[in-house]
Amino acid sequence: MEKELVKQIGNILESIRRKKPLIHHITNYVTVNDCANITLAIGASPIMADDIGEAEAITSISSALVLNIGTLNERTIKSMLAAGKRANEIKIPVVFDPVGAGASELRSRTTERILHEVRISVLRGNMSEIRFIAGLNSTTKGVDASDTDQQSGIEVGRSIAETVAKKFGCVAAITGATDFLSDGKRTIFLNNGTKLLSDVTGTGCMCTSLVGSFCGASEDYLFAAAGGVLCMGVAGEIAAEKTRETGNGSFHMALIDAVSEMTVATIEGKAKIHET
Amino acid sequence: MEKELVKQIGNILESIRRKKPLIHHITNYVTVNDCANITLAIGASPIMADDIGEAEAITSISSALVLNIGTLNERTIKSMLAAGKRANEIKIPVVFDPVGAGASELRSRTTERILHEVRISVLRGNMSEIRFIAGLNSTTKGVDASDTDQQSGIEVGRSIAETVAKKFGCVAAITGATDFLSDGKRTIFLNNGTKLLSDVTGTGCMCTSLVGSFCGASEDYLFAAAGGVLCMGVAGEIAAEKTRETGNGSFHMALIDAVSEMTVATIEGKAKIHET
Amino acid sequence: MEKELVKQIGNILESIRRKKPLIHHITNYVTVNDCANITLAIGASPIMADDIGEAEAITSISSALVLNIGTLNERTIKSMLAAGKRANEIKIPVVFDPVGAGASELRSRTTERILHEVRISVLRGNMSEIRFIAGLNSTTKGVDASDTDQQSGIEVGRSIAETVAKKFGCVAAITGATDFLSDGKRTIFLNNGTKLLSDVTGTGCMCTSLVGSFCGASEDYLFAAAGGVLCMGVAGEIAAEKTRETGNGSFHMALIDAVSEMTVATIEGKAKIHET
Numbered sequence: 049m050e051k052e053l054v055k056q057i058g059n060i061l062e063s064i065r066r067k068k069p070l071i072h073h074i075t076n077y078v079t080v081n082d083c084a085n086i087t088l089a090i091g092a093s094p095i096m097a098d099d100i101g102e103a104e105a106i107t108s109i110s111s112a113l114v115l116n117i118g119t120l121n122e123r124t125i126k127s128m129l130a131a132g133k134r135a136n137e138i139k140i141p142v143v144f145d146p147v148g149a150g151a152s153e154l155r156s157r158t159t160e161r162i163l164h165e166v167r168i169s170v171l172r173g174n175m176s177e178i179r180f181i182a183g184l185n186s187t188t189k190g191v192d193a194s195d196t197d198q199q200s201g202i203e204v205g206r207s208i209a210e211t212v213a214k215k216f217g218c219v220a221a222i223t224g225a226t227d228f229l230s231d232g233k234r235t236i237f238l239n240n241g242t243k244l245l246s247d248v249t250g251t252g253c254m255c256t257s258l259v260g261s262f263c264g265a266s267e268d269y270l271f272a273a274a275g276g277v278l279c280m281g282v283a284g285e286i287a288a289e290k291t292r293e294t295g296n297g298s299f300h301m302a303l304i305d306a307v308s309e310m311t312v313a314t315i316e317g318k319a320k321i322h323e324t
Numbered sequence: 325m326e327k328e329l330v331k332q333i334g335n336i337l338e339s340i341r342r343k344k345p346l347i348h349h350i351t352n353y354v355t356v357n358d359c360a361n362i363t364l365a366i367g368a369s370p371i372m373a374d375d376i377g378e379a380e381a382i383t384s385i386s387s388a389l390v391l392n393i394g395t396l397n398e399r400t401i402k403s404m405l406a407a408g409k410r411a412n413e414i415k416i417p418v419v420f421d422p423v424g425a426g427a428s429e430l431r432s433r434t435t436e437r438i439l440h441e442v443r444i445s446v447l448r449g450n451m452s453e454i455r456f457i458a459g460l461n462s463t464t465k466g467v468d469a470s471d472t473d474q475q476s477g478i479e480v481g482r483s484i485a486e487t488v489a490k491k492f493g494c495v496a497a498i499t500g501a502t503d504f505l506s507d508g509k510r511t512i513f514l515n516n517g518t519k520l521l522s523d524v525t526g527t528g529c530m531c532t533s534l535v536g537s538f539c540g541a542s543e544d545y546l547f548a549a550a551g552g553v554l555c556m557g558v559a560g561e562i563a564a565e566k567t568r569e570t571g572n573g574s575f576h577m578a579l580i581d582a583v584s585e586m587t588v589a590t591i592e593g594k595a596k597i598h599e600t
Numbered sequence: 601m602e603k604e605l606v607k608q609i610g611n612i613l614e615s616i617r618r619k620k621p622l623i624h625h626i627t628n629y630v631t632v633n634d635c636a637n638i639t640l641a642i643g644a645s646p647i648m649a650d651d652i653g654e655a656e657a658i659t660s661i662s663s664a665l666v667l668n669i670g671t672l673n674e675r676t677i678k679s680m681l682a683a684g685k686r687a688n689e690i691k692i693p694v695v696f697d698p699v700g701a702g703a704s705e706l707r708s709r710t711t712e713r714i715l716h717e718v719r720i721s722v723l724r725g726n727m728s729e730i731r732f733i734a735g736l737n738s739t740t741k742g743v744d745a746s747d748t749d750q751q752s753g754i755e756v757g758r759s760i761a762e763t764v765a766k767k768f769g770c771v772a773a774i775t776g777a778t779d780f781l782s783d784g785k786r787t788i789f790l791n792n793g794t795k796l797l798s799d800v801t802g803t804g805c806m807c808t809s810l811v812g813s814f815c816g817a818s819e820d821y822l823f824a825a826a827g828g829v830l831c832m833g834v835a836g837e838i839a840a841e842k843t844r845e846t847g848n849g850s851f852h853m854a855l856i857d858a859v860s861e862m863t864v865a866t867i868e869g870k871a872k873i874h875e876t
Contacts, residue, residue, distance in 0.1 A: 081633060084354050084525035247860065248637060301576070309570075357630055360802075371742040374671060375673040381706070386742075583847075
């Protein structure tokens with residue numbers, strides 16, 4: 049089963065590099081450069097366009113849409129909703145990263161609005177954000193998952209992913225020490241990654257961009273989400289090996305390096321993934 | 325001829341480092357950090373200011389203005405036009421990067437508006453963008469040149485550069501595998517660079533910032549444009565040699581390294597440039 | 601005296617890493633990624649939120665607020681004032697970086713407005729900016745200190761820091777070849793750093809983020825400011841040693857590396873600091 053899963057992910061990776069899908073991002077200005085670079089590194093093509101005057105037009109020429117509320121504002125919220133609806137009309141996948149949902153009224157309300165007005169293909173967040181969306185207690189502090197939330201445990205993680213997936217008819221991808229991905233029927237656990245990923249800003253956003261890239265090249269969004277999360281985790285491990293003694297700046301660059309050098313063989317050799 | 329050309333470019337480079345010209349950018353939020361850092365690396369001084377309340381004032385203290393529509397919006401379009409007109413009044417060069425012209429109505433319309441309301445010194449774009457501006461068929465997909473457009477051929481490239489230069493009374497600089505630069509009378513071909521430059525976001529924007537820096541230190545905008553494009557190409561080659569096996573993140577950093585270490589001797593040793 | 605000072609700073613550093621204070625930034629889009637990453641590197645947790653709909657809410661869950669006008673606009677100025685007032689109400693420190701004060705009417709007026717409407721804990725700027733704020737002649741050119749202003753001399757530097765500190769009831773931190781920090785009563789001189797710091801954009805902003813991180817973990821804002829400035833200077837020295845022959849891109853990454861690897865022992869070994 050796991051072998052078959054990894055093989056499917058490898059196929060999508062090859063498909064990204066063949067098709068170079070255009071991935072439209074409406075995202076935050078903190079990590080946007082890394083999102084663009086990681087999209088290029090995996091083999092897709094990023095475009096960032098957030099003005100209401102072109103958001104729908106750019107979505108129309110794209111293969112997937114990534115919405116990320118890391119530095120949301122009134123202007124870009126409107127563009128996200130318009131682009132999301134357009135993506136639904138033309139049936140391209142929408143990947144949503146609810147950065148800091150639960151940390152402010154504006155983020156929480158916007159998250160709910162996007163989830164209700166746009167049909168989301170993959171919802172990618174940390175445990176605090178997804179707990180909030182699931183209507184559970186969440187002790188989010190800012191944009192990082194709280195330690196308490198992260199220690200939710202395997203069964204709770206699975207249950208939340210499944211519940212959220214069913215509620216919104218999407219793939220829920222909760223990333224953390226263990227990643228939980230579910231489309232409501234099938235659930236995938238991943239155990240790649242490194243604690244160092246939380247020492248660089250935007251590794252969550254970059255993971256979402258990778259998921260967007262995979263979704264731009266596959267119609268099985270659960271496998272596509274798993275592909276994005278897996279590549280991020282494996283890249284983190286490779287970067288950590290190379291730079292553990294060097295520091296965060298080098299790790300950050302090594303992360304992009306590892307994604308750009310990612311091969312099917314690397315994935316097959318390193319994947320710690322299973323479907324249940 | 326070529327030797328003289330490279331010598332002139334070397335002189336401008338030395339002049340940048342002596343004068344440290346202030347280069348006002350109204351640019352996109354994806355690659356803005358790289359634009360600032362490459363401007364510093366070549367020896368100029370960047371300032372980014374896009375509010376209508378100060379755009380003209382900042383242009384007034386600058387030696388060149390760079391306009392880049394990579395993430396244009398209603399607010400910054402107004403500032404670009406105001407700053408551009410101010411630059412014309414005080415006779416400092418305006419370098420324009422029409423990112424994604426042809427990819428959306430908003431980008432196309434804004435490009436036309438800037439070209440008609442502001443006297444542009446150098447227009448720097450990829451083959452898809454400049455074909456669009458020339459009124460030719462263009463198959464742009466997002467913000468990167470399409471493969472079809474890039475294979476326009478030498479004579480077509482030269483002809484488009486010359487036509488656009490004459491039409492707008494500017495230097496047209498089309499960058500790609502071969503770069504075509506023309507002021508309508510003189511035309512320069514460059515063959516430096518590496519395919520890896522398209523694996524990092526913003527290498528086009530950075531090239532435009534280098535052109536802006538060269539324009540801030542010379543009144544011959546054709547030679548200045550050639551200087552910016554040449555430095556980017558040569559830096560790409562040096563960075564590729566150092567990091568070909570390492571990956572995109574390392575290449576990205578090595579690119580900035582190479583620009584900051586660029587010397588007249590390096591340019592002289594590596595330039596593949598000729599005027600026709 | 602110096603030894604005691606460095607020991608206090610070391611204690612704050614350890615406290616940052618223990619508490620991981622949340623540092624709310626309303627800052628510019630040029631260097632925001634570096635600000636977030638350096639905040640993580642020193643051990644604190646960054647959050648960037650500039651919409652008026654959440655600026656106060658995010659301040660309310662934070663341990664310090666950083667205001668930076670590097671790319672100010674009408675929208676974010678309102679958010680800065682609202683967040684600043686909220687920070688004052690809940691008594692968390694506000695660190696203000698008046699980027700380019702004196703370079704445009706908008707920057708000058710906004711700087712004055714923030715200083716008058718918000719109680720600032722630490723004002724961190726270069727000599728041109730702080731001279732402007734002190735009402736002295738300032739020859740700022742853009743966002744970097746002018747050479748003339750930087751050569752103000754030791755006694756002038758001290759006097760300006762003390763005057764500004766008294767006038768605004770804050771810690772004034774003037775950074776440059778020699779850094780002058782004063783709370784109006786006590787004054788600290790620092791001599792760490794390297795000229796290379798001015799070759800990378802945002803080292804001033806990053807320094808302000810470090811000061812914000814230290815202020816989030818200590819109530820002695822003079823010592824906190826000294827801690828941030830000291831860490832930046834020491835990191836600059838370490839990065840310069842490693843990358844002097846390599847270039848600006850590598851120096852930039854090595855700077856983040858050095859902050860993430862900073863230890864109390866490193867600070868103790870390298871600090872060139874004294875109180876007078």
